[in-house]
Amino acid sequence: MAGRLAVIGAGLMGSGIAQVAAQAGWQVTLRDLDDAATGRGLAGIRRSLEKFAAKGTIGTNDVEATLARISPTTELEAAADADIVVEAVFEKIEIKHEVFRALDKICKADAVLATNTSAIPVTQIAAVTDRPESVVGTHFFSPVPMMKLCELVRGYRTSDETLATARSFAEEVGKTVVVVNRDIAGFVTTRLIAALVVEAVKLVESGVVSAEDLDTACKLGFGHAMGPLATTDLTGVDVLMHAAKNIYTDTGDPKFFPPELLQRMVTAGALGRKSGQGFYEY
Numbered sequence: 001m002a003g004r005l006a007v008i009g010a011g012l013m014g015s016g017i018a019q020v021a022a023q024a025g026w027q028v029t030l031r032d033l034d035d036a037a038t039g040r041g042l043a044g045i046r047r048s049l050e051k052f053a054a055k056g057t058i059g060t061n062d063v064e065a066t067l068a069r070i071s072p073t074t075e076l077e078a079a080a081d082a083d084i085v086v087e088a089v090f091e092k093i094e095i096k097h098e099v100f101r102a103l104d105k106i107c108k109a110d111a112v113l114a115t116n117t118s119a120i121p122v123t124q125i126a127a128v129t130d131r132p133e134s135v136v137g138t139h140f141f142s143p144v145p146m147m148k149l150c151e152l153v154r155g156y157r158t159s160d161e162t163l164a165t166a167r168s169f170a171e172e173v174g175k176t177v178v179v180v181n182r183d184i185a186g187f188v189t190t191r192l193i194a195a196l197v198v199e200a201v202k203l204v205e206s207g208v209v210s211a212e213d214l215d216t217a218c219k220l221g222f223g224h225a226m227g228p229l230a231t232t233d234l235t236g237v238d239v240l241m242h243a244a245k246n247i248y249t250d251t252g253d254p255k256f257f258p259p260e261l262l263q264r265m266v267t268a269g270a271l272g273r274k275s276g277q278g279f280y281e282y
Helices: 012-023 035-055 060-068 076-081 093-106 122-126 160-172 189-205 211-222 228-235 237-251 260-268
Strands: 004-008 027-031 070-073 084-087 112-115 135-140 149-154 176-180
Touching: 004 012, 004 076, 012 027, 012 035, 012 060, 012 070, 012 135, 027 035, 027 076, 035 060, 035 070, 060 070, 076 093, 084 093, 084 160, 093 112, 093 122, 112 122, 112 160, 122 135, 135 160, 149 160, 160 176, 189 211, 189 228, 189 237, 189 260, 211 228, 228 237, 237 260
Parallel strands: 004 027, 004 084, 027 070, 084 112, 112 135, 149 176
Antiparallel strands: 135 149
């Protein structure tokens, strides 16, 4: 199936999606707002590929071959010939609307327009286009080259054909797919982790347990590979807070309302691994 992919947003998620697609033989256009952003994305991809090569997972020749299939750009118009476009910009509906309005005008008629949102209903994103049947959620997990799951999310008007194309793409780049049939806020995985993290933060905030012991309990008691607070640090404390807030706004369910500690950490810039300090120090 390998064809042309455009990834909008060269951050951690976008660059990861670009990497796995290029490794699978896709020609990838990686777009961000400026050359510095695309440069950081490409540097991250190179580091990731070189780690795989050092472990012997891929050949040293594969590093340059994969990078050669990725073209950085600052022009959204570069998505014009893409078979699939994956949007991976910040989790704000206004920003996503701006991107999808533009893609609707730029992209070819049979292109699949995918969003990597983890919490915003696909129907809301698709509503600003004249082709909601072509819009689908492809929720990859971080770090994309390591994590095997892709949550495929149907919007109200997503067609079977669009879903099937998105499934083929996700499976071709090495992911196992689960399908979310109704795009409730937070879908399945973000809804579960948001509820768990909110409760975990409340327990730590009220002095019931330390962050370390709470994570140990989840790892050893439930078989989790990482505890919820270490996961929050990896994902980004701000990302998790915005996701929980999006679900709370959509549902009004108080169990998703971000606790004061989570909000204070974001205000203070304690965003997890990317800032060097979250629930743990890095």
